[in-house]
Amino acid sequence: MSLKSKSEAYSNPFGIPQSWRWGSFGEALSKYNYFTYLENSLIYTLGTIVITLTTGSMLAYCLSRMQWKFNTSVLFYVSMGLIVPIEVVVIPLFQLIKLLHLKNSYLGLILPYSGFAIASCVLMLYAFLRSLPKELEEAACIDGTNVYQAFFKIIFPIIMPALVTQCVLIFIRIWNEFPLAFIVASRDQFRPLTVGLLSFFVNVGVSDWGLIGATMFLSSLPMIIVYMVGNEKIENALTAGAILK
Protein backbone atom coordinates (compact mmCIF):
# COMPACT_ATOMS: atom_id res chain seq x y z
CA MET A 1 0.00 0.00 0.00
CA SER A 2 2.91 2.28 0.71
CA LEU A 3 3.90 2.26 -2.95
CA LYS A 4 0.66 3.74 -4.25
CA SER A 5 -0.35 7.30 -4.90
CA LYS A 6 -2.98 8.87 -2.70
CA SER A 7 -5.82 8.41 -5.17
CA GLU A 8 -4.87 4.89 -6.13
CA ALA A 9 -4.81 3.83 -2.50
CA TYR A 10 -8.53 4.54 -2.47
CA SER A 11 -9.58 3.07 -5.77
CA ASN A 12 -7.49 -0.08 -5.52
CA PRO A 13 -6.29 -0.47 -1.93
CA PHE A 14 -5.42 -4.17 -1.78
CA GLY A 15 -4.22 -4.97 -5.31
CA ILE A 16 -0.71 -4.67 -6.74
CA PRO A 17 0.14 -1.00 -7.34
CA GLN A 18 -0.19 0.17 -10.98
CA SER A 19 2.75 2.54 -10.80
CA TRP A 20 5.41 2.06 -8.16
CA ARG A 21 5.99 5.12 -6.07
CA TRP A 22 8.80 5.20 -3.56
CA GLY A 23 8.05 8.79 -2.59
CA SER A 24 5.97 7.78 0.43
CA PHE A 25 9.04 6.40 2.12
CA GLY A 26 10.98 9.62 1.72
CA GLU A 27 8.01 11.60 2.93
CA ALA A 28 7.54 9.24 5.86
CA LEU A 29 11.16 9.55 6.91
CA SER A 30 11.09 13.33 6.80
CA LYS A 31 7.76 13.80 8.61
CA TYR A 32 8.01 11.00 11.07
CA ASN A 33 10.75 10.93 13.71
CA TYR A 34 11.49 7.37 12.77
CA PHE A 35 15.08 7.25 13.95
CA THR A 36 14.31 8.86 17.32
CA TYR A 37 11.54 6.37 18.01
CA LEU A 38 13.65 3.47 16.79
CA GLU A 39 16.51 4.52 19.05
CA ASN A 40 14.13 4.86 22.02
CA SER A 41 12.59 1.46 21.41
CA LEU A 42 16.05 -0.07 21.24
CA ILE A 43 17.17 1.65 24.46
CA TYR A 44 14.05 0.56 26.35
CA THR A 45 14.24 -3.02 25.13
CA LEU A 46 17.98 -3.54 25.57
CA GLY A 47 18.01 -1.75 28.94
CA THR A 48 15.22 -3.95 30.22
CA ILE A 49 16.90 -7.09 28.93
CA VAL A 50 20.25 -6.28 30.57
CA ILE A 51 18.77 -5.31 33.95
CA THR A 52 16.25 -8.16 34.10
CA LEU A 53 18.66 -10.87 33.05
CA THR A 54 21.45 -9.84 35.44
CA THR A 55 19.32 -9.27 38.52
CA GLY A 56 16.89 -12.08 37.68
CA SER A 57 19.56 -14.71 37.13
CA MET A 58 21.30 -13.70 40.36
CA LEU A 59 18.10 -14.10 42.35
CA ALA A 60 17.33 -17.39 40.63
CA TYR A 61 20.83 -18.62 41.48
CA CYS A 62 20.43 -17.55 45.08
CA LEU A 63 17.06 -19.31 45.37
CA SER A 64 18.15 -22.53 43.72
CA ARG A 65 21.66 -22.97 45.13
CA MET A 66 22.14 -21.07 48.36
CA GLN A 67 20.96 -22.13 51.77
CA TRP A 68 18.54 -19.49 52.83
CA LYS A 69 15.57 -20.07 55.06
CA PHE A 70 13.26 -17.85 52.99
CA ASN A 71 13.83 -19.69 49.70
CA THR A 72 10.29 -21.04 49.26
CA SER A 73 8.54 -17.94 50.53
CA VAL A 74 10.56 -15.66 48.22
CA LEU A 75 9.80 -17.94 45.29
CA PHE A 76 6.10 -17.76 46.08
CA TYR A 77 6.30 -13.98 46.53
CA VAL A 78 7.96 -13.54 43.14
CA SER A 79 5.50 -15.83 41.39
CA MET A 80 2.67 -13.50 42.40
CA GLY A 81 4.13 -11.12 39.85
CA LEU A 82 2.87 -13.36 37.06
CA ILE A 83 -0.74 -12.70 37.96
CA VAL A 84 -0.89 -8.91 38.18
CA PRO A 85 -0.92 -7.40 34.68
CA ILE A 86 1.07 -4.19 34.25
CA GLU A 87 -2.02 -2.47 32.83
CA VAL A 88 -3.88 -2.36 36.13
CA VAL A 89 -1.17 -0.68 38.19
CA VAL A 90 -0.42 1.99 35.63
CA ILE A 91 -1.94 4.79 37.74
CA PRO A 92 0.17 4.33 40.90
CA LEU A 93 3.16 3.39 38.77
CA PHE A 94 2.81 6.64 36.88
CA GLN A 95 2.79 8.58 40.15
CA LEU A 96 5.71 6.60 41.52
CA ILE A 97 7.71 7.46 38.41
CA LYS A 98 6.87 11.13 38.84
CA LEU A 99 7.81 10.94 42.53
CA LEU A 100 11.20 9.40 41.74
CA HIS A 101 11.78 12.08 39.08
CA LEU A 102 12.12 9.43 36.42
CA LYS A 103 9.43 10.83 34.16
CA ASN A 104 10.97 11.93 30.89
CA SER A 105 14.02 9.77 31.28
CA TYR A 106 14.76 6.36 29.87
CA LEU A 107 14.90 4.77 33.30
CA GLY A 108 11.28 5.79 33.86
CA LEU A 109 10.20 2.95 31.60
CA ILE A 110 13.17 0.58 31.88
CA LEU A 111 12.89 0.08 35.65
CA PRO A 112 9.15 -0.71 35.77
CA TYR A 113 9.49 -2.98 32.73
CA SER A 114 12.31 -4.83 34.51
CA GLY A 115 10.31 -5.11 37.70
CA PHE A 116 7.49 -6.74 35.77
CA ALA A 117 9.71 -9.00 33.69
CA ILE A 118 11.58 -10.37 36.71
CA ALA A 119 8.86 -12.78 37.85
CA SER A 120 8.81 -14.99 34.77
CA CYS A 121 12.58 -14.67 34.32
CA VAL A 122 13.33 -15.87 37.86
CA LEU A 123 10.85 -18.73 37.70
CA MET A 124 12.18 -20.03 34.42
CA LEU A 125 15.86 -19.73 35.35
CA TYR A 126 15.12 -21.31 38.73
CA ALA A 127 13.73 -24.40 36.99
CA PHE A 128 16.73 -24.47 34.67
CA LEU A 129 19.34 -24.04 37.44
CA ARG A 130 17.81 -26.81 39.51
CA SER A 131 18.44 -29.24 36.68
CA LEU A 132 22.21 -28.49 36.73
CA PRO A 133 24.56 -30.72 38.77
CA LYS A 134 26.05 -29.26 41.94
CA GLU A 135 29.51 -30.58 41.11
CA LEU A 136 30.04 -27.57 38.89
CA GLU A 137 30.57 -25.17 41.74
CA GLU A 138 32.15 -27.76 43.96
CA ALA A 139 35.05 -27.95 41.53
CA ALA A 140 35.27 -24.17 41.47
CA CYS A 141 35.12 -24.10 45.22
CA ILE A 142 38.10 -26.43 45.52
CA ASP A 143 40.01 -24.21 43.10
CA GLY A 144 39.47 -21.39 45.55
CA THR A 145 37.22 -19.08 43.53
CA ASN A 146 34.69 -17.03 45.41
CA VAL A 147 30.97 -17.12 44.80
CA TYR A 148 30.91 -14.09 42.48
CA GLN A 149 33.59 -15.46 40.19
CA ALA A 150 31.90 -18.85 40.24
CA PHE A 151 28.60 -17.29 39.22
CA PHE A 152 29.84 -15.08 36.44
CA LYS A 153 32.52 -17.39 35.03
CA ILE A 154 30.91 -20.81 35.42
CA ILE A 155 27.15 -20.52 35.89
CA PHE A 156 26.47 -17.61 33.58
CA PRO A 157 27.85 -19.31 30.43
CA ILE A 158 26.00 -22.54 31.27
CA ILE A 159 22.59 -20.93 31.66
CA MET A 160 23.09 -19.08 28.35
CA PRO A 161 20.40 -21.05 26.46
CA ALA A 162 17.79 -20.15 29.07
CA LEU A 163 18.99 -16.55 29.03
CA VAL A 164 18.58 -16.38 25.26
CA THR A 165 15.01 -17.65 25.64
CA GLN A 166 14.24 -14.97 28.19
CA CYS A 167 15.96 -12.41 26.00
CA VAL A 168 13.62 -13.19 23.11
CA LEU A 169 10.53 -13.20 25.33
CA ILE A 170 11.41 -9.86 26.88
CA PHE A 171 12.28 -8.40 23.50
CA ILE A 172 8.88 -9.25 22.03
CA ARG A 173 7.08 -8.03 25.12
CA ILE A 174 8.87 -4.72 25.58
CA TRP A 175 9.25 -3.86 21.91
CA ASN A 176 5.49 -3.99 21.59
CA GLU A 177 4.56 -2.71 25.05
CA PHE A 178 1.94 -0.06 24.71
CA PRO A 179 -0.15 0.91 27.78
CA LEU A 180 2.57 2.14 30.12
CA ALA A 181 4.65 3.80 27.41
CA PHE A 182 1.52 5.59 26.22
CA ILE A 183 1.06 7.20 29.64
CA VAL A 184 4.65 7.70 30.80
CA ALA A 185 6.49 8.75 27.65
CA SER A 186 4.47 11.86 27.04
CA ARG A 187 7.28 13.84 25.47
CA ASP A 188 7.89 13.05 21.84
CA GLN A 189 11.65 12.59 22.23
CA PHE A 190 11.13 9.67 24.64
CA ARG A 191 8.41 7.84 22.76
CA PRO A 192 9.05 4.31 21.55
CA LEU A 193 7.92 3.18 18.09
CA THR A 194 4.51 1.82 19.15
CA VAL A 195 3.40 5.07 20.74
CA GLY A 196 5.17 7.34 18.26
CA LEU A 197 3.43 5.54 15.43
CA LEU A 198 0.00 6.05 16.96
CA SER A 199 0.48 9.76 17.52
CA PHE A 200 1.76 10.04 13.99
CA PHE A 201 -1.37 8.32 12.66
CA VAL A 202 -3.54 10.64 14.72
CA ASN A 203 -1.74 13.62 13.21
CA VAL A 204 -1.93 12.49 9.58
CA GLY A 205 -5.53 11.42 9.93
CA VAL A 206 -6.92 8.65 7.79
CA SER A 207 -6.52 10.44 4.49
CA ASP A 208 -3.03 9.50 3.40
CA TRP A 209 -2.84 5.74 3.35
CA GLY A 210 0.31 5.74 1.26
CA LEU A 211 2.15 7.55 4.02
CA ILE A 212 0.58 5.40 6.73
CA GLY A 213 1.56 2.25 4.90
CA ALA A 214 5.14 3.47 4.57
CA THR A 215 5.49 4.29 8.27
CA MET A 216 3.90 0.97 9.19
CA PHE A 217 6.37 -0.87 7.05
CA LEU A 218 9.33 1.09 8.42
CA SER A 219 8.22 0.45 12.00
CA SER A 220 7.85 -3.27 11.49
CA LEU A 221 11.09 -3.59 9.54
CA PRO A 222 13.46 -4.08 12.54
CA MET A 223 11.19 -6.76 13.94
CA ILE A 224 10.85 -8.45 10.56
CA ILE A 225 14.65 -8.51 10.14
CA VAL A 226 15.17 -9.89 13.65
CA TYR A 227 12.55 -12.50 12.97
CA MET A 228 13.96 -13.58 9.64
CA VAL A 229 17.48 -13.90 11.02
CA GLY A 230 16.61 -15.68 14.22
CA ASN A 231 13.33 -17.33 13.34
CA GLU A 232 14.33 -20.84 14.36
CA LYS A 233 15.84 -19.58 17.63
CA ILE A 234 12.77 -17.50 18.45
CA GLU A 235 10.48 -20.44 17.89
CA ASN A 236 12.60 -22.72 20.05
CA ALA A 237 12.91 -20.06 22.72
CA LEU A 238 9.20 -19.36 22.89
CA THR A 239 8.24 -22.97 23.10
CA ALA A 240 10.92 -23.91 25.65
CA GLY A 241 8.96 -21.85 28.15
CA ALA A 242 5.85 -23.92 27.64
CA ILE A 243 7.59 -27.21 28.23
CA LEU A 244 9.49 -26.13 31.33
CA LYS A 245 6.34 -25.14 33.14
Added chain:
Amino acid sequence: MNKYFSTKTSIFVFASPALLLFTVFCVYPLLPEIWMSLQKHDGFRSMGFVGLENYKDVIASPSFWKAHKNTYLIVGISLLLGIPLSMMLALFMEVQTPKLRRFFKSAAMFPAILSVTVVSQIWLAFYEPNWGLFNSILKSIGLESWTHSWLTEKKTVMPSIGLVFLWQYIGLNAMLFYTGIKTIPKSYYEAALIDGANFVQVCLRITIPLLQNVIKYVLILSTLGSMAFYSHVRVMTAGGPGDTSRTVVYQMYYTAFDTSEFGKGTAIAVFFIVECLVISFLIQRFIAREKLEF
Protein backbone atom coordinates in the same frame (compact mmCIF):
# COMPACT_ATOMS: atom_id res chain seq x y z
CA MET B 1 30.49 -26.12 49.81
CA ASN B 2 27.00 -24.72 50.15
CA LYS B 3 28.01 -23.25 53.48
CA TYR B 4 31.08 -21.73 51.90
CA PHE B 5 29.06 -20.03 49.17
CA SER B 6 25.99 -18.96 51.05
CA THR B 7 27.22 -16.36 53.45
CA LYS B 8 24.91 -13.57 54.53
CA THR B 9 26.73 -11.11 52.30
CA SER B 10 26.51 -13.22 49.17
CA ILE B 11 22.81 -13.96 49.69
CA PHE B 12 22.20 -10.26 50.13
CA VAL B 13 24.19 -9.34 47.03
CA PHE B 14 22.45 -11.94 44.87
CA ALA B 15 18.91 -11.54 46.11
CA SER B 16 18.50 -7.85 46.82
CA PRO B 17 18.70 -6.16 43.38
CA ALA B 18 15.93 -8.26 41.83
CA LEU B 19 13.79 -8.25 44.95
CA LEU B 20 14.17 -4.49 45.26
CA LEU B 21 13.14 -3.88 41.64
CA PHE B 22 10.26 -6.34 41.91
CA THR B 23 9.00 -4.92 45.19
CA VAL B 24 9.28 -1.27 44.24
CA PHE B 25 7.76 -1.44 40.78
CA CYS B 26 5.52 -4.49 40.86
CA VAL B 27 4.24 -4.95 44.42
CA TYR B 28 4.53 -1.55 46.06
CA PRO B 29 2.20 0.24 43.57
CA LEU B 30 -0.64 -1.93 44.86
CA LEU B 31 -0.55 -0.09 48.20
CA PRO B 32 -1.01 3.47 46.93
CA GLU B 33 -3.54 2.02 44.52
CA ILE B 34 -5.66 0.67 47.36
CA TRP B 35 -5.09 3.82 49.41
CA MET B 36 -6.04 6.08 46.53
CA SER B 37 -9.17 4.09 45.78
CA LEU B 38 -10.46 5.08 49.21
CA GLN B 39 -10.12 8.78 48.50
CA LYS B 40 -11.50 11.40 46.20
CA HIS B 41 -8.43 12.08 44.14
CA ASP B 42 -7.74 14.07 40.99
CA GLY B 43 -4.28 12.67 40.30
CA PHE B 44 -2.40 15.51 41.97
CA ARG B 45 -3.91 15.81 45.41
CA SER B 46 -6.42 14.08 47.56
CA MET B 47 -9.72 15.78 48.30
CA GLY B 48 -10.53 13.76 51.33
CA PHE B 49 -11.05 10.22 52.49
CA VAL B 50 -14.31 8.75 51.29
CA GLY B 51 -14.05 5.13 52.37
CA LEU B 52 -15.80 2.70 50.06
CA GLU B 53 -17.72 5.45 48.26
CA ASN B 54 -15.69 5.01 45.03
CA TYR B 55 -16.39 1.29 44.99
CA LYS B 56 -20.09 1.90 45.43
CA ASP B 57 -20.14 4.45 42.61
CA VAL B 58 -18.18 2.18 40.31
CA ILE B 59 -20.35 -0.85 40.98
CA ALA B 60 -23.48 1.23 40.42
CA SER B 61 -22.32 2.57 37.06
CA PRO B 62 -23.62 0.76 33.96
CA SER B 63 -20.45 1.56 31.97
CA PHE B 64 -18.44 -0.55 34.38
CA TRP B 65 -20.60 -3.60 33.78
CA LYS B 66 -20.70 -3.00 30.05
CA ALA B 67 -16.89 -2.96 30.16
CA HIS B 68 -16.98 -6.26 32.03
CA LYS B 69 -19.23 -7.75 29.41
CA ASN B 70 -16.76 -6.67 26.72
CA THR B 71 -13.73 -7.99 28.59
CA TYR B 72 -15.33 -11.36 29.19
CA LEU B 73 -16.49 -11.46 25.59
CA ILE B 74 -12.81 -11.20 24.58
CA VAL B 75 -11.85 -13.82 27.18
CA GLY B 76 -14.62 -16.05 25.83
CA ILE B 77 -13.52 -15.57 22.23
CA SER B 78 -9.92 -16.36 23.03
CA LEU B 79 -10.75 -19.43 25.13
CA LEU B 80 -13.71 -20.96 23.32
CA LEU B 81 -12.66 -20.08 19.78
CA GLY B 82 -8.94 -19.34 20.05
CA ILE B 83 -7.74 -22.42 21.90
CA PRO B 84 -9.67 -25.04 19.87
CA LEU B 85 -8.72 -23.30 16.61
CA SER B 86 -5.04 -23.09 17.48
CA MET B 87 -5.12 -26.72 18.59
CA MET B 88 -6.57 -27.68 15.21
CA LEU B 89 -3.92 -25.58 13.49
CA ALA B 90 -1.20 -27.38 15.48
CA LEU B 91 -2.63 -30.80 14.61
CA PHE B 92 -2.80 -29.69 11.00
CA MET B 93 0.85 -28.53 11.03
CA GLU B 94 1.86 -31.90 12.42
CA VAL B 95 0.62 -33.79 9.34
CA GLN B 96 2.21 -31.47 6.74
CA THR B 97 5.39 -32.14 4.79
CA PRO B 98 8.48 -30.53 6.41
CA LYS B 99 8.67 -27.80 3.76
CA LEU B 100 5.05 -26.75 4.15
CA ARG B 101 5.42 -27.01 7.90
CA ARG B 102 8.29 -24.51 7.88
CA PHE B 103 6.09 -22.11 5.94
CA PHE B 104 3.16 -22.54 8.33
CA LYS B 105 5.39 -22.11 11.37
CA SER B 106 6.79 -18.82 10.10
CA ALA B 107 3.39 -17.57 9.01
CA ALA B 108 1.84 -18.53 12.34
CA MET B 109 4.33 -16.60 14.43
CA PHE B 110 4.38 -13.53 12.25
CA PRO B 111 1.36 -11.56 13.57
CA ALA B 112 2.49 -12.03 17.17
CA ILE B 113 5.75 -10.16 16.59
CA LEU B 114 4.13 -7.17 14.89
CA SER B 115 3.32 -4.28 17.19
CA VAL B 116 -0.23 -3.64 18.34
CA THR B 117 -0.30 -0.31 16.53
CA VAL B 118 0.65 -1.84 13.19
CA VAL B 119 -1.74 -4.78 13.53
CA SER B 120 -4.60 -2.50 14.51
CA GLN B 121 -3.86 -0.15 11.63
CA ILE B 122 -3.86 -3.00 9.12
CA TRP B 123 -7.25 -4.14 10.39
CA LEU B 124 -8.55 -0.59 10.38
CA ALA B 125 -7.95 -0.70 6.64
CA PHE B 126 -9.75 -4.05 6.38
CA TYR B 127 -12.75 -2.77 8.28
CA GLU B 128 -12.94 0.62 6.54
CA PRO B 129 -16.62 0.98 5.44
CA ASN B 130 -16.14 2.53 1.96
CA TRP B 131 -13.15 0.80 0.43
CA GLY B 132 -12.08 -1.66 3.18
CA LEU B 133 -11.33 -5.26 2.29
CA PHE B 134 -14.36 -6.87 3.92
CA ASN B 135 -16.96 -4.56 2.45
CA SER B 136 -15.28 -4.71 -0.97
CA ILE B 137 -15.46 -8.50 -0.93
CA LEU B 138 -19.07 -8.51 0.23
CA LYS B 139 -20.00 -6.02 -2.50
CA SER B 140 -18.21 -7.91 -5.23
CA ILE B 141 -20.03 -11.16 -4.42
CA GLY B 142 -23.36 -9.38 -4.34
CA LEU B 143 -23.98 -9.36 -0.61
CA GLU B 144 -24.36 -5.59 -0.40
CA SER B 145 -26.84 -5.93 2.44
CA TRP B 146 -24.25 -7.66 4.63
CA THR B 147 -21.82 -4.78 4.58
CA HIS B 148 -21.34 -2.94 7.81
CA SER B 149 -19.48 0.04 9.08
CA TRP B 150 -17.76 -2.51 11.29
CA LEU B 151 -16.12 -0.36 13.90
CA THR B 152 -18.79 2.28 14.35
CA GLU B 153 -21.85 0.09 14.69
CA LYS B 154 -22.68 -0.97 18.20
CA LYS B 155 -23.42 -4.55 17.24
CA THR B 156 -20.32 -5.31 15.23
CA VAL B 157 -17.62 -3.37 17.03
CA MET B 158 -16.65 -5.81 19.80
CA PRO B 159 -16.65 -8.99 17.67
CA SER B 160 -14.59 -7.11 15.07
CA ILE B 161 -11.93 -6.14 17.62
CA GLY B 162 -12.05 -9.63 19.10
CA LEU B 163 -11.28 -11.07 15.70
CA VAL B 164 -8.11 -8.96 15.48
CA PHE B 165 -6.93 -10.21 18.86
CA LEU B 166 -7.74 -13.78 17.85
CA TRP B 167 -5.82 -13.40 14.60
CA GLN B 168 -2.77 -11.94 16.30
CA TYR B 169 -2.25 -14.67 18.90
CA ILE B 170 -3.76 -17.81 17.41
CA GLY B 171 -0.53 -18.73 15.64
CA LEU B 172 1.58 -18.29 18.75
CA ASN B 173 -0.69 -20.66 20.68
CA ALA B 174 -0.63 -23.10 17.78
CA MET B 175 3.18 -23.07 17.94
CA LEU B 176 3.10 -23.83 21.66
CA PHE B 177 0.71 -26.74 21.08
CA TYR B 178 2.79 -27.98 18.18
CA THR B 179 5.98 -28.21 20.27
CA GLY B 180 3.98 -30.00 22.93
CA ILE B 181 2.79 -32.52 20.34
CA LYS B 182 6.37 -33.21 19.28
CA THR B 183 7.29 -34.33 22.83
CA ILE B 184 4.73 -37.16 22.78
CA PRO B 185 6.48 -40.50 22.09
CA LYS B 186 5.84 -41.83 18.58
CA SER B 187 5.25 -45.36 19.90
CA TYR B 188 1.86 -44.27 21.26
CA TYR B 189 0.69 -43.42 17.78
CA GLU B 190 2.05 -46.61 16.31
CA ALA B 191 0.19 -48.66 18.92
CA ALA B 192 -2.99 -46.74 18.17
CA LEU B 193 -2.60 -47.32 14.44
CA ILE B 194 -2.20 -51.06 14.97
CA ASP B 195 -5.42 -51.01 16.96
CA GLY B 196 -7.07 -49.40 13.95
CA ALA B 197 -7.73 -45.94 15.43
CA ASN B 198 -8.46 -43.11 13.01
CA PHE B 199 -7.00 -39.60 13.07
CA VAL B 200 -9.81 -38.04 15.11
CA GLN B 201 -9.70 -40.82 17.70
CA VAL B 202 -5.93 -40.47 18.02
CA CYS B 203 -6.28 -36.73 18.60
CA LEU B 204 -9.02 -37.08 21.18
CA ARG B 205 -7.64 -40.07 23.06
CA ILE B 206 -3.87 -39.56 22.90
CA THR B 207 -2.73 -36.12 21.80
CA ILE B 208 -5.08 -33.89 23.77
CA PRO B 209 -4.89 -35.75 27.12
CA LEU B 210 -1.09 -35.87 26.94
CA LEU B 211 -0.91 -32.17 26.13
CA GLN B 212 -2.50 -31.30 29.47
CA ASN B 213 0.46 -29.28 30.71
CA VAL B 214 0.79 -27.18 27.59
CA ILE B 215 -2.96 -26.67 27.47
CA LYS B 216 -2.86 -25.41 31.05
CA TYR B 217 -0.02 -23.02 30.25
CA VAL B 218 -1.77 -21.65 27.18
CA LEU B 219 -5.03 -21.39 29.10
CA ILE B 220 -3.48 -19.26 31.84
CA LEU B 221 -1.56 -17.19 29.31
CA SER B 222 -4.60 -16.44 27.16
CA THR B 223 -6.97 -15.87 30.05
CA LEU B 224 -4.75 -13.31 31.76
CA GLY B 225 -3.68 -11.85 28.42
CA SER B 226 -7.23 -11.27 27.29
CA MET B 227 -8.33 -10.00 30.71
CA ALA B 228 -5.89 -7.13 30.30
CA PHE B 229 -7.09 -6.44 26.76
CA TYR B 230 -6.72 -2.75 26.11
CA SER B 231 -4.23 -1.63 23.46
CA HIS B 232 -6.20 -2.76 20.41
CA VAL B 233 -9.26 -0.90 21.62
CA ARG B 234 -7.20 2.21 22.27
CA VAL B 235 -5.82 2.25 18.74
CA MET B 236 -8.83 1.03 16.78
CA THR B 237 -11.87 2.69 18.31
CA ALA B 238 -10.73 4.60 21.43
CA GLY B 239 -13.60 2.90 23.23
CA GLY B 240 -16.18 4.15 20.79
CA PRO B 241 -18.83 4.49 19.58
CA GLY B 242 -19.74 6.03 22.94
CA ASP B 243 -18.67 3.53 25.55
CA THR B 244 -19.65 0.40 23.61
CA SER B 245 -16.17 -1.00 23.07
CA ARG B 246 -14.52 -0.14 26.38
CA THR B 247 -12.93 -3.02 28.23
CA VAL B 248 -12.40 -2.96 31.99
CA VAL B 249 -8.81 -1.75 31.64
CA TYR B 250 -9.94 0.90 29.15
CA GLN B 251 -12.68 2.01 31.53
CA MET B 252 -10.04 2.32 34.25
CA TYR B 253 -7.80 4.50 32.05
CA TYR B 254 -10.72 6.55 30.88
CA THR B 255 -12.01 7.21 34.40
CA ALA B 256 -8.59 8.13 35.73
CA PHE B 257 -6.88 10.03 32.93
CA ASP B 258 -9.75 11.38 30.84
CA THR B 259 -12.17 12.38 33.57
CA SER B 260 -9.52 12.94 36.29
CA GLU B 261 -11.34 10.73 38.76
CA PHE B 262 -8.30 8.85 39.98
CA GLY B 263 -10.08 7.55 43.06
CA LYS B 264 -12.68 5.79 40.95
CA GLY B 265 -10.09 4.67 38.42
CA THR B 266 -8.02 2.96 41.09
CA ALA B 267 -11.16 1.45 42.60
CA ILE B 268 -11.79 -0.21 39.23
CA ALA B 269 -8.16 -1.38 39.17
CA VAL B 270 -8.33 -2.90 42.67
CA PHE B 271 -11.61 -4.58 41.86
CA PHE B 272 -10.08 -5.99 38.72
CA ILE B 273 -6.87 -7.23 40.40
CA VAL B 274 -9.03 -9.21 42.81
CA GLU B 275 -10.85 -10.69 39.82
CA CYS B 276 -7.55 -11.69 38.20
CA LEU B 277 -6.40 -13.34 41.43
CA VAL B 278 -9.65 -15.25 41.81
CA ILE B 279 -9.60 -16.43 38.21
CA SER B 280 -5.98 -17.62 38.33
CA PHE B 281 -6.77 -19.36 41.60
CA LEU B 282 -9.73 -21.11 39.98
CA ILE B 283 -7.61 -22.20 37.02
CA GLN B 284 -4.90 -23.54 39.35
CA ARG B 285 -7.46 -25.27 41.54
CA PHE B 286 -9.65 -26.95 38.98
CA ILE B 287 -7.59 -27.35 35.85
CA ALA B 288 -4.08 -27.84 37.16
CA ARG B 289 -4.16 -31.44 38.24
CA GLU B 290 -1.10 -33.53 38.87
CA LYS B 291 1.28 -34.24 36.03
CA LEU B 292 0.64 -37.19 33.78
CA GLU B 293 3.69 -39.40 33.49
CA PHE B 294 4.48 -40.96 30.16
